[in-house]
Amino acid sequence: MSQKKRYEAIVIGSSAGGLNALKVLLHGLSEGFNIPLIIVQHISADSENYLIQILNDIRKLQVKEADEKEQPMPGMAYLAPPNYHLLLEPDRTFTLTIDERVNYARPSIDVLFETAAEAYKDKLIGIILTGANNDGSKGLKKIKDFGGLTIVQDPETAEVASMPRAAILTSAVDQIIPLEEIAPFLNSLTDMNPKS
Amino acid sequence: MKKIQEEQLENQDIEIRLLVEGLYQKYGYDFRNYSQAHVKRRILNRFNLSGMKHISDMIHESIYNHKFVDQLLMDLSITVTEMFRDPTFYKALREEVMPVLRTYPSIKIWHAGCASGEEVYSMAIMLKEEGLYGKTQIYATDFNPVIIKQAKDGIYPIGRMKEFTMNYQKSGGKGSFSDYYTANYESAKLLDVLKKNIVFATHNLVTDSVFAEVNLVVCRNVLIYFDRELQDKVIRLFVDSLPSGGILCLGSKENLQFSDHYTKFNPLIPKERIYIKKYQL
Numbered sequence: 001m002s003q004k005k006r007y008e009a010i011v012i013g014s015s016a017g018g019l020n021a022l023k024v025l026l027h028g029l030s031e032g033f034n035i036p037l038i039i040v041q042h043i044s045a046d047s048e049n050y051l052i053q054i055l056n057d058i059r060k061l062q063v064k065e066a067d068e069k070e071q072p073m074p075g076m077a078y079l080a081p082p083n084y085h086l087l088l089e090p091d092r093t094f095t096l097t098i099d100e101r102v103n104y105a106r107p108s109i110d111v112l113f114e115t116a117a118e119a120y121k122d123k124l125i126g127i128i129l130t131g132a133n134n135d136g137s138k139g140l141k142k143i144k145d146f147g148g149l150t151i152v153q154d155p156e157t158a159e160v161a162s163m164p165r166a167a168i169l170t171s172a173v174d175q176i177i178p179l180e181e182i183a184p185f186l187n188s189l190t191d192m193n194p195k196s
Numbered sequence: 197m198k199k200i201q202e203e204q205l206e207n208q209d210i211e212i213r214l215l216v217e218g219l220y221q222k223y224g225y226d227f228r229n230y231s232q233a234h235v236k237r238r239i240l241n242r243f244n245l246s247g248m249k250h251i252s253d254m255i256h257e258s259i260y261n262h263k264f265v266d267q268l269l270m271d272l273s274i275t276v277t278e279m280f281r282d283p284t285f286y287k288a289l290r291e292e293v294m295p296v297l298r299t300y301p302s303i304k305i306w307h308a309g310c311a312s313g314e315e316v317y318s319m320a321i322m323l324k325e326e327g328l329y330g331k332t333q334i335y336a337t338d339f340n341p342v343i344i345k346q347a348k349d350g351i352y353p354i355g356r357m358k359e360f361t362m363n364y365q366k367s368g369g370k371g372s373f374s375d376y377y378t379a380n381y382e383s384a385k386l387l388d389v390l391k392k393n394i395v396f397a398t399h400n401l402v403t404d405s406v407f408a409e410v411n412l413v414v415c416r417n418v419l420i421y422f423d424r425e426l427q428d429k430v431i432r433l434f435v436d437s438l439p440s441g442g443i444l445c446l447g448s449k450e451n452l453q454f455s456d457h458y459t460k461f462n463p464l465i466p467k468e469r470i471y472i473k474k475y476q477l
């Protein structure tokens with residue numbers, strides 16, 4: 001991997017067991033982490049988005065629900081709202097839709113990853129965490145195809161292994177690492193980014 | 197490898213733009229300012245199902261094969277809807293907006309982008325329960341003629357009634373939901389008395405103009421599919437359809453805040469995206 005490469009966004013997909021995994025990941029990020037995080041966590045349709053509150057309390061990044069037409073900014077983490085797909089436009093703004101479910105999910109990880117891959121091309125990092133289905137595998141492959149960096153939580157360390165496992169079977173991922181090591185790895189990448 | 201992907205992406209995007217342009221020139225359906233990522237997903241979905249070799253083949257097909265166009269229009273419409281969707285919205289309508297409407301001698305309501313009509317019948321039921329239906333005229337429009345036909349019929353799969361009933365109850369419904377439809381094995385048909393004051397018609401928010409002055413516009417989960425420029429244009433239509441004090445209801449993830457026309461409204465119930473048009477400054 002080139003030392004000078006700069007990443008402009010990180011997309012994360014998680015499902016069953018995702019809340020704990022996301023907590024660990026966010027905790028591990030260094031102060032002033034300057035790549036925006038965009039997260040799809042599978043969540044039931046009528047849940048108030050309590051996740052935001054919990055993740056915000058970690059205080060590493062400001063966590064909010066993604067609004068339509070909003071542009072992802074450094075220092076922020078965005079969560080897809082329950083019951084909407086989250087897409088990235090070519091101009092790197094968010095779109096929300098209520099199309100039918102994909103992989104039984106809305107929001108779907110594939111939908112976010114596939115559109116983000118086109119918007120950010122090789123400036124994107126994709127991460128698949130714990131989960132009980134195979135959402136995100138196709139999307140992660142697309143990120144890889146466009147030259148982005150792909151990371152999968154080591155299934156051995158996942159609360160539910162099938163989603164990371166499916167991702168690993170679908171494409172050649174760059175990093176398969178234990179949950180605790182993902183944040184330090186991301187930190188090491190941003191250290192190469194000029195301070196904002 | 198990366199370069200090939202990028203060139204493919206560029207080519208795909210050109211083909212899709214040409215297809216969208218073709219739909220506009222041939223049929224007047226204008227998707228040019230819809231969310232690009234969304235339109236692309238829908239078109240590629242259809243492409244994958246069609247078994248065609250190139251995306252460009254869909255251009256020919258959409259010009260010469262009307263069945264195919266109907267299909268594509270359906271794909272691009274996203275008609276997903278439900279009765280009393282977002283019960284808290286309907287609760288707010290009932291508690292905060294109905295009292296305002298009650299003071300009017302007659303009420304006109306426009307449901308723009310009503311899909312298969314569930315939203316319209318939800319409104320009709322609420323108006324009935326509030327004793328306001330008799331003095332109300334509802335215009336229910338959508339640009340998709342197939343879906344408007346379904347809306348007019350008001351027949352829904354019986355399997356959905358459980359969900360609708362739960363929504364109805366959560367929204368503060370005052371009666372028994374099953375009193376509003378007749379059921380057989382497969383389907384539930386909404387009562388004709390609910391349809392009496394509703395006019396269903398096709399209307400395209402992008403290409404058609406204002407057709408009536410109304411007290412309340414309900415346009416939910418339509419603007420999210422538009423780019424900002426188009427959103428502004430459509431909100432302008434609503435501004436022109438509403439008198440001062442008129443009310444505009446958007447979907448739960450739709451926001452007036454970034455629109456050029458924001459200053460013409462005051463938030464009435466911000467959380468539910470209910471706005472009221474200001475009196476002349």
Ligand SMILES: C[S@@+](CC[C@H](N)C(=O)[O-])C[C@H]1O[C@@H](n2cnc3c(N)ncnc32)[C@H](O)[C@@H]1O
Pocket residue numbers: 098273274275276277278281308309310311312315337338339340343399400401402403415416417418447
């Ligand atoms: C997701 S549905 C929303 C249905 C309902 N309002 C609700 O919130 O449940 C979106 C609807 O907008 C309609 N629509 C899309 N573009 C339109 C346009 N330019 N003019 C009128 N209706 C349009 C579609 O046909 C579809 O029925």
